[in-house]
Amino acid sequence: MITLAVDCMGGDHGPRVTLPACRNFLERHPEVALLLVGQSDKLGAFSHPRATVVAATEVVAMDDTVETALRRKKDSSMRVAIRQVKDGAAQVAVSAGNTGALMAIARYLLKTLDGIERPAIATRMPNAKGGATTVLDLGANVDCTAEHLLQFAVMGSALASVINGDDQPTVGLLNIGEEAIKGSEVIKEAGELLRSAGASGDLNFYGNVEGNDIFKGTVDIVVCDGFVGNVALKASEGLASVIVGFLKEEFSRNPLTKLAALVSYPVLSALKRRMDYRRYNGAALLGLRGLVFKSHGSADEVAFEQALERAYDAARNNLLERVQARIAHAAPLLRPRDAASPAAELGTIT
Amino acid sequence: MITLAVDCMGGDHGPRVTLPACRNFLERHPEVALLLVGQSDKLGAFSHPRATVVAATEVVAMDDTVETALRRKKDSSMRVAIRQVKDGAAQVAVSAGNTGALMAIARYLLKTLDGIERPAIATRMPNAKGGATTVLDLGANVDCTAEHLLQFAVMGSALASVINGDDQPTVGLLNIGEEAIKGSEVIKEAGELLRSAGASGDLNFYGNVEGNDIFKGTVDIVVCDGFVGNVALKASEGLASVIVGFLKEEFSRNPLTKLAALVSYPVLSALKRRMDYRRYNGAALLGLRGLVFKSHGSADEVAFEQALERAYDAARNNLLERVQARIAHAAPLLRPRDAASPAAELGTIT
Numbered sequence: 001m002i003t004l005a006v007d008c009m010g011g012d013h014g015p016r017v018t019l020p021a022c023r024n025f026l027e028r029h030p031e032v033a034l035l036l037v038g039q040s041d042k043l044g045a046f047s048h049p050r051a052t053v054v055a056a057t058e059v060v061a062m063d064d065t066v067e068t069a070l071r072r073k074k075d076s077s078m079r080v081a082i083r084q085v086k087d088g089a090a091q092v093a094v095s096a097g098n099t100g101a102l103m104a105i106a107r108y109l110l111k112t113l114d115g116i117e118r119p120a121i122a123t124r125m126p127n128a129k130g131g132a133t134t135v136l137d138l139g140a141n142v143d144c145t146a147e148h149l150l151q152f153a154v155m156g157s158a159l160a161s162v163i164n165g166d167d168q169p170t171v172g173l174l175n176i177g178e179e180a181i182k183g184s185e186v187i188k189e190a191g192e193l194l195r196s197a198g199a200s201g202d203l204n205f206y207g208n209v210e211g212n213d214i215f216k217g218t219v220d221i222v223v224c225d226g227f228v229g230n231v232a233l234k235a236s237e238g239l240a241s242v243i244v245g246f247l248k249e250e251f252s253r254n255p256l257t258k259l260a261a262l263v264s265y266p267v268l269s270a271l272k273r274r275m276d277y278r279r280y281n282g283a284a285l286l287g288l289r290g291l292v293f294k295s296h297g298s299a300d301e302v303a304f305e306q307a308l309e310r311a312y313d314a315a316r317n318n319l320l321e322r323v324q325a326r327i328a329h330a331a332p333l334l335r336p337r338d339a340a341s342p343a344a345e346l347g348t349i350t
Numbered sequence: 351m352i353t354l355a356v357d358c359m360g361g362d363h364g365p366r367v368t369l370p371a372c373r374n375f376l377e378r379h380p381e382v383a384l385l386l387v388g389q390s391d392k393l394g395a396f397s398h399p400r401a402t403v404v405a406a407t408e409v410v411a412m413d414d415t416v417e418t419a420l421r422r423k424k425d426s427s428m429r430v431a432i433r434q435v436k437d438g439a440a441q442v443a444v445s446a447g448n449t450g451a452l453m454a455i456a457r458y459l460l461k462t463l464d465g466i467e468r469p470a471i472a473t474r475m476p477n478a479k480g481g482a483t484t485v486l487d488l489g490a491n492v493d494c495t496a497e498h499l500l501q502f503a504v505m506g507s508a509l510a511s512v513i514n515g516d517d518q519p520t521v522g523l524l525n526i527g528e529e530a531i532k533g534s535e536v537i538k539e540a541g542e543l544l545r546s547a548g549a550s551g552d553l554n555f556y557g558n559v560e561g562n563d564i565f566k567g568t569v570d571i572v573v574c575d576g577f578v579g580n581v582a583l584k585a586s587e588g589l590a591s592v593i594v595g596f597l598k599e600e601f602s603r604n605p606l607t608k609l610a611a612l613v614s615y616p617v618l619s620a621l622k623r624r625m626d627y628r629r630y631n632g633a634a635l636l637g638l639r640g641l642v643f644k645s646h647g648s649a650d651e652v653a654f655e656q657a658l659e660r661a662y663d664a665a666r667n668n669l670l671e672r673v674q675a676r677i678a679h680a681a682p683l684l685r686p687r688d689a690a691s692p693a694a695e696l697g698t699i700t
């Protein structure tokens with residue numbers, strides 16, 4: 001039986017969203033158990049034969065600094081949830097809390113895997129091929145070296161192979177032109193490292209890709225630094241919601257367009273479902289000695305349940321062991337040529 | 351009378367697209383003249399009282415290196431078009447050719463304005479407020495210092511004030527969180543410079559913005575380095591075309607959905623028009639001693655005509671003088687604290 005530790009207090013809505021999502025998830029999966037972590041008075045009413053409340057007296061707020069989350073709230077629901085993974089009581093932790101705090105606590109408690117300097121955040125974005133493109137990093141690291149990008153590529157390959165069941169998923173390096181000559185010095189160097197890794201069979205390197213390739217589905221995994229990945233993700237979310245807004249506006253313009261909306265209902269529902277970012281909720285924190293998944297802070301029940309699904313998929317498919325095996329195999333390439341400078345360390349979102 | 355120099359050979363389609371667009375443009379604007387630059391045998395058939403063919407024997411190919419474009423094709427249509435601006439025969443040049451080559455030739459022939467180290471590429475992206483957000487840089491500079499970002503902000507303000515008729519357009523610094531503490535060292539430093547510029551009245555600084563703010567229309571101008579801007583632009587274009595693809599697929603699924611498409615025709619046309627990237631075609635190369643506009647390489651007639659419109663707007667509204675005036679006013683802030691390193695120079699797309 002797989003056990004998930006759920007930070008029930010995290011996110012914009014806390015237990016109001018997390019508890020109903022947990023109940024649905026338990027009903028959908030008769031073979032899982034949940035540890036519901038949070039303030040007892042908020043979770044006490046929840047009762048289910050496969051759910052156990054684990055008390056945590058504090059809550060990391062969405063605007064808490066990493067310092068506060070890490071040093072002053074040692075009994076936070078986020079931290080206690082991750083501790084369940086460290087202690088072996090759960091195979092994976094899920095939280096909708098503050099990303100910076102989650103990453104810092106996870107890194108502090110679980111430590112990084114051998115060969116990994118920087119954990120990364122990976123999520124999936126829907127593509128034109130009907131599948132999803134795994135993109136990383138999405139904001140954990142704003143200043144990356146070429147070696148970090150290679151580490152992301154190896155970890156992303158493990159994640160995508162678990163999700164898609166394809167042992168040799170293709171990796172693209174996000175750049176501003178397909179030609180190898182383009183991009184910054186770091187990107188050029190990363191391209192060379194990735195080509196070497198491809199040549200030695202450690203990953204299936206496709207080459208450079210551009211922003212539109214994320215949605216075209218040109219490759220299974222797109223690798224980039226956290227600043228670029230975060231901007232691409234949020235710009236896309238922004239555009240998608242503008243388009244939904246346009247559609248609503250145009251369909252409610254007059255009685256005729258309202259009729260059209262009625263007639264088009266099945267089409268619009270299908271479109272809404274395909275564009276629904278909630279379906280892709282659940283980002284993996286990769287590179288740690290334990291599995292942690294991050295839900296969008298604004299997730300509703302449907303979205304939070306998706307994050308639980310992602311976490312469960314990762315745990316039952318042994319994502320951790322697969323990442324470890326791939327990292328070990330690629331170890332000779334991953335050895336950093338020079339250690340990260342303190343300044344670069346500071347660049348990590350904190 | 352405003353005269354535009356048009357590189358009729360550039361882009362994926364050359365004269366087949368540029369000439370019809372020029373004809374429409376001439377008909378729409380009885381007060382403009384065009385210099386049609388290109389190979390005489392390809393343009394010879396075009397005749398209009400306000401159009402003059404200017405011969406250029408060579409063409410910069412879409413995959414030519416900057417080296418080839420700059421050193422080996424000294425009689426290219428792109429170069430001859432820009433020379434018309436330098437010589438005062440035209441007020442603005444427009445090309446759909448290779449971006450790297452266009453920027454390099456424009457920079458070589460026209461030189462940068464005092465106080466500007468790096469020209470930038472700016473375009474407009476549609477936003478939820480029904481207007482457009484000006485975003486720069488979009489790929490001319492992959493490694494930027496804080497001073498470069500400030501220069502972009504000042505130039506972007508001039509461009510937006512010309513387009514929107516608002517003297518104090520708001521500027522946002524693209525970051526991965528609204529909090530000033532987030533982002534790389536360069537971004538943090540740029541934030542400080544922009545705050546100083548705001549305090550001294552050189553620009554209207556809003557603060558940090560995130561990727562989704564581009565489409566929300568939170569600010570008039572979004573400033574970022576060329577790598578990030580290019581990825582955001584292309585990711586958005588990619589997503590928009592995926593959504594259009596989804597719509598087409600869903601509406602053609604069966605006879606019922608086809609009927610729905612018929613009934614929804616006015617709505618779908620309105621949506622298509624609002625999402626039509628061609629309407630936003632035409633990026634400004636800012637920071638040069640002359641006006642140059644870049645059309646998308648794949649532009650069709652409608653899109654190329656839009657680029658001509660953008661260029662014409664800029665010329666008749668004295669964009670160049672306005673940029674110069676703003677740069678001069680902000681000069682004390684713009685003085686770089688240390689000159690760009692040769693390595694950083696190499697980072698410019700080439």
